[in-house]
Amino acid sequence: MLIVPEGLIAGLVSAEDAFAAVEAVFAAMSRGEAYNFDVVREALGEGRQYGFKSGLDRAGGQLGVKAGGYFPGNAAHGIINHQSTVFLFDPETGQPVAMVGGGLLTALRTAAASAISIDRLARRDARVLGMVGAGHQAGFQLRAAARVRDFERVIAWNLHPEMLDRLGAIAAELGLPFEAVPLERMVEADVIVTITSSPAASLLDRHVAPGTHLACMGTDTRGKQEVEPALLGRASVFADEIAQSVSIGEAQHAVAAGLLDATAITPLGDVITGRHPGRRSDDEITLFDGTGVGLQDLAVAAMAVRRAVERGQGSVVEI
Known part of the structure; x- marks a missing residue:
């Protein structure tokens, strides 16, 4: 499994990349080639939210889940309120493919969808x-x-x-x-x-x-x-x-x-x-x-993984 940490994302995925990836996901959903699984979302108290978004994109060949949420007290610790990690799996075998830092990716895919x-x-x-x-x-x-x-x-x-x-x-x-x-x-x-x-x-x-x-x-x-x-x-x-x-x-x-x-x-x-x-x-x-x-997260995470592999970045670990 390839680990792509948050610190590498800015150099791997641009705003234009995110726009193209998210637009392709919207089109795949319209054609019935991709679908999201039910969202799990829980309130943890004091404004904190945690949950899972996942799905399968047959057109893009992506299966995975994003885990994370919103933690409004994070600013006091010098970190952003939105925290998340994306996990990708091989849709044929179920084997884990990658673990990707999801903070910047979430901001990029959200802005791309809006745009x-x-x-x-x-x-x-x-x-x-x-x-x-x-x-x-x-x-x-x-x-x-x-x-x-x-x-x-x-x-x-x-x-x-x-x-x-x-x-x-x-x-x-x-x-x-x-x-x-x-x-x-x-x-x-x-x-x-x-x-x-x-x-x-x-x-x-x-x-x-x-x-x-x-x-x-x-x-x-x-x-x-x-x-x-x-x-x-x-x-x-x-x-x-x-x-x-x-x-x-x-x-x-x-x-x-x-x-x-x-x-x-x-x-x-x-x-x-x-x-x-x-x-x-x-x-x-x-x-x-x-x-x-979730499909948006998988699409931008998959792009980060492809770029990381091409450039020899990230860390490979055995699970």
Whole structure:
């Protein structure tokens, strides 16, 4: 088994690599060539979350599982709140193939999924990017979004506004004017990315203008919530996987309130494969409920493993 530690990932997988890998996974899911297993997700108390995401991708030849979760007290220890490790197995024999550090990979694949939704669903003339959230993954989200649309400025809100400076610095690197705003001004945005760990809705229905595309990337557990359910009631809703969207994603709240039927949710992969046209008008609100599926983790981890083998990196151990 090859061990690829976290420290090697940045040199093995780029944001562009992650975009290609995740897009291929969405397409494979749409074609019925890949599927995720049931998610195991547990609350450990004090905001800590731990669980397993796994699946089988016949098209990509990947079988595996990501173990990890969210530990909000980690900042006090100088480490990131999201902690995870990906394990890959031979789909024919079940033998372990690799153990891969999953921290950076998780941020890259989450940002890639968001960017794919923006690329496929946002208006081509989108010029203002709104960011709700300024934690560790927000910077990845901002960079990924800027790769698929020619934004002219960024507006952002965070529960703890002092954290917005870091996001502003990334916007400056990208040459984009940046402004911290109250949530009411998100109505100016053409694309809004939410990336928080909120237990209650921050972004409300009245904060979103017609024609906006939203990538809701933070809700991945029962009880989490980033946006008001009424917003999903008037939007065209897309998801990485419908089952997860309804059970642990943003759609859980809208479905429970009777504002959204699960049958009205479209897999994003169907847009990629042409089964669904995507955005139908400039006034349509489109919303991507990105819960993060195990197949995404396997795809980016497999890419890291391939690169590590090619470059003679990582450590081989006998199990």
